[in-house]
Amino acid sequence: MSTPPLSSPFHCPLCGGHNQCAMAAGRPPESCWCMAQPIAPAALAAVPTAQRGQVCICPACGTLPADAQQPFAGPQGSAPI
Numbered sequence: 001m002s003t004p005p006l007s008s009p010f011h012c013p014l015c016g017g018h019n020q021c022a023m024a025a026g027r028p029p030e031s032c033w034c035m036a037q038p039i040a041p042a043a044l045a046a047v048p049t050a051q052r053g054q055v056c057i058c059p060a061c062g063t064l065p066a067d068a069q070q071p072f073a074g075p076q077g078s079a080p081i
């Protein structure tokens with residue numbers, strides 16, 4: 001397998017993995033993972049300026065681990081586990 005170019009709209013500019021962006025895949029924006037999960041500001045800040053707003057980051061990079069940020073509580077709030 002070859003290394004995908006980082007400028008691809010389908011790949012995360014931070015890790016090069018598939019960003020799972022619904023819009024890039026031609027699906028409705030509301031079906032994208034980024035509509036259901038908050039994007040970590042630190043992750044957005046790490047995206048190169050030239051690619052900001054051009055390419056989506058992947059869920060792994062866009063959402064920080066729970067110990068790095070306050071976990072986002074659901075609207076009605078009971079935590080799983």
Ligand SMILES: [Zn+2]
Pocket residue numbers: 012013014015016017057058059060061062
């Ligand atoms: Zn990533």
